[in-house]
Amino acid sequence: MVRRPIPAALAVLLGLLVTACSAAGAQETERFGGTGPFTLVIGRPATAYLQSLLDRWNQTHPGERATLLELPEAADEQRAQMVANLQARSDRYDVLGLDVIWTAEFADAGWILPLERAMFPLDRFLPPVVDTAVYRGKLWAVPYTSNAGLLFYRKDLLAKEGLKPPRTWGELRDQARALHEKYGIGGYAGQFLAYEGLTVNFAEAVQSAGGQILSPDGTKVTMDVAKAKAGLDFLVGGFREGWIPPESLSFKEDEAQLAFEEGRLAFARNWPHTYGPATTSAVAGKFGVTRLPGANGPGTGSLGGYNLAVSAFSKRQKSATEFIRYFTSLENQRRVLADGSFPPVWAELYDDPGLIKRFPYLPVLKQSILSARPRPASANYDQVSLAIASAVSNALTPPFTEHDSEDVVSSMKGQLEEIIRAQ
Incomplete structure (x- = not known):
């Protein structure tokens, strides 16, 4: 067979194609296989104990050192800073510590990368926790810590009055009112400032009345007005009757935690990390922890926590992925609980006798997480949360005669339907 020479023009064209493909391949390798120093960005209070874990990684990975970048405490502010970075397609952030409610939004926007399920021992994690990292059938992050709201209570005061921890709203109301009047302290508080924390507290009230706000996939408003009204009435009643102190309208997690620690509250709704x-x-040895109460029995909390994702704009994505594998290992998950008081995602740690001895609330927390509901996987979750928090805040603010719970809930439902239609 006689080989004919390639025409000069065609040779030039082929050369350009080979060069372009090589450049694209190199770019692909750099973007999806890049290694080197990287940044972990996550919000307080999850950062207090992390440096020791980072130091362990850095000692064995001197060429891939991890640097911690701390964001504010409030989830709204964390999200705002991350979104600004990602919208600018900046490569400053590599590993993102995402609130579990952000998975859908960040995946839908193309800001994070899908991950290989086989790289992570997901079958040993608590099932509801894994669900928070999945969107449209793909794994977009890896669970790092979990969370579910708990009721902190003054067991010393309950013992004096011959009372057991409340299981229903009625019991909580009666006990909170009685302790408030007898001991001159606030009866109950949660997170009632108009921000994400108020959305969580309201969602828990609705769920604990047997209702929900959106469908699990976040595509439909499924709010039952009567059940949502029952949840809102529980909170409004507390402020109207005085067993929820007015000052708690300014409470986020830290303020509620401080008020309880200083002995100014008989009951407080908060996350497990405040136990340590x-x-x-001042209340050491005087408090206990139980599940949130509901309308007719134990309530249903909102599933919280952090997932770790890889920024789509990182140039160190291979290092970032390996770091996530390290950071979510069983050994480090034990330290997450022991050093940070944050709920781990590995199921077996909740049955560890040594950990239960140190953290007696673990069995209760495991039940709370398994029964908790994730917040809706909506790509417009920030708008959903803002609409809920604004409406509920208005309802909790006196004078209460101007706010009818049914009207508030009906109006809120209409706003949410508009937001969902716009997705």
């Missing part, structure tokens, strides 16, 4: 600090506070 309370053991060295």
